[in-house]
Amino acid sequence: MIKKCATPGILSGLLLGTTLIGNGPFFYFHWFVFFGFLPLWTFWLRGASLAEVFFSGWICQFTLGLVAFHWVAYTVNEFSRLGTGFSILVMLFYCALANIQFPIAGWLWKKFFCAPPFEFRSRIAALAILTAISQRLGTGIFHWNFGYAWYYMGWPAAQLADIAGFRWLCSISICLNGIFVAAWLHKKSLTGAKYFLCGTLVFIGLNFLGTLHFKKIPPTDALARFLIIQPGLTNEEKKRLDTEKNARELVLEKYFSLTDQALATVRSKPDFVTWPENAFPEILLDQNLSYGLAPKMRDFISSRKISLITGGFGVKLLSDKQNVALTNSIYAINSSGKWE
Numbered sequence: 001m002i003k004k005c006a007t008p009g010i011l012s013g014l015l016l017g018t019t020l021i022g023n024g025p026f027f028y029f030h031w032f033v034f035f036g037f038l039p040l041w042t043f044w045l046r047g048a049s050l051a052e053v054f055f056s057g058w059i060c061q062f063t064l065g066l067v068a069f070h071w072v073a074y075t076v077n078e079f080s081r082l083g084t085g086f087s088i089l090v091m092l093f094y095c096a097l098a099n100i101q102f103p104i105a106g107w108l109w110k111k112f113f114c115a116p117p118f119e120f121r122s123r124i125a126a127l128a129i130l131t132a133i134s135q136r137l138g139t140g141i142f143h144w145n146f147g148y149a150w151y152y153m154g155w156p157a158a159q160l161a162d163i164a165g166f167r168w169l170c171s172i173s174i175c176l177n178g179i180f181v182a183a184w185l186h187k188k189s190l191t192g193a194k195y196f197l198c199g200t201l202v203f204i205g206l207n208f209l210g211t212l213h214f215k216k217i218p219p220t221d222a223l224a225r226f227l228i229i230q231p232g233l234t235n236e237e238k239k240r241l242d243t244e245k246n247a248r249e250l251v252l253e254k255y256f257s258l259t260d261q262a263l264a265t266v267r268s269k270p271d272f273v274t275w276p277e278n279a280f281p282e283i284l285l286d287q288n289l290s291y292g293l294a295p296k297m298r299d300f301i302s303s304r305k306i307s308l309i310t311g312g313f314g315v316k317l318l319s320d321k322q323n324v325a326l327t328n329s330i331y332a333i334n335s336s337g338k339w340e
Contacts, residue, residue: 005056012040013063019149020068030149037177038184041127044106053110057103065095078235105134128178132171145170156210227270229258241281248281252293255279256300273308280312284331287339298337308333
């Protein structure tokens with residue numbers, strides 16, 4: 001059974017997994033969002049047993065996890081420092097269970113929708129709908145969906161996400177898989193051509209509606225130019241902020257240096273320079289930036305005549321009016337060196 005289930009499970013896992021990877025060498029693989037379930041569902045619809053449906057579905061979701069979430073091992077190792085072997089085990093455990101909704105949906109479908117009175121069209125519709133529902137209720141730690149492929153490819157239908165959300169585009173993608181699987185299973189007949197034409201028309205129609213919706217968006221009344229600075233600090237560098245005396249000043253100098261380099265390359269002065277979350281490595285206590293390293297940032301901003309949006313630490317007064325809490329805040333600082 002393992003060999004019989006492995007091929008369709010692995011193929012669908014590879015196809016579906018690559019649709020979740022952003023731009024780069026896998027850019028055109030986002031098309032697989034409409035065909036990724038084809039090997040797996042074809043295997044199911046041709047008479048796979050209940051156990052084979054579940055096991056091949058599990059292989060599919062495990063392979064999908066390896067392709068799309070291989071970075072979990074790196075993340076675990078980077079933050080836990082417990083070694084490569086442990087991190088790989090955590091990733092494998094994640095892949096084993098993260099998208100278990102797919103084999104569960106297949107099991108439910110095989111159990112309740114694969115006997116009379118359900119005929120072919122009802123069965124494939126039930127399979128697509130159950131899978132779409134299971135994805136909406138999925139157990140994944142990282143909430144992803146197939147709707148993002150529409151955005152990655154730049155299809156106009158992605159504009160409909162502000163009406164229905166990417167989750168509905170995900171459900172539509174899964175249902176289109178059902179239509180194209182039906183076309184594949186009837187590929188030698190006119191019925192197959194009809195299914196394929198139906199799926200194609202749905203895709204074209206959604207993109208047409210997306211184009212119309214985009215045209216309804218009013219033009220902006222103003223334009224703001226942002227210069228984004230991202231130094232890519234390692235976790236080790238962040239840890240040193242609490243242990244080494246001059247580490248915070250070195251980090252701040254790194255932001256200054258990168259900002260100057262970027263300002264020297266732009267054609268026109270930006271409206272805002274933007275630093276990331278917690279960029280300023282100390283608590284900002286007052287509006288005039290008077291304490292600690294804040295005066296250095298104030299002098300840098302005022303000397304360059306720039307406005308800065310930066311993440312930083314702040315404090316807020318608790319409800320008892322006696323204690324304060326540390327906050328993860330964002331600050332807008334004008335060109336004179338005062339936060340707004």
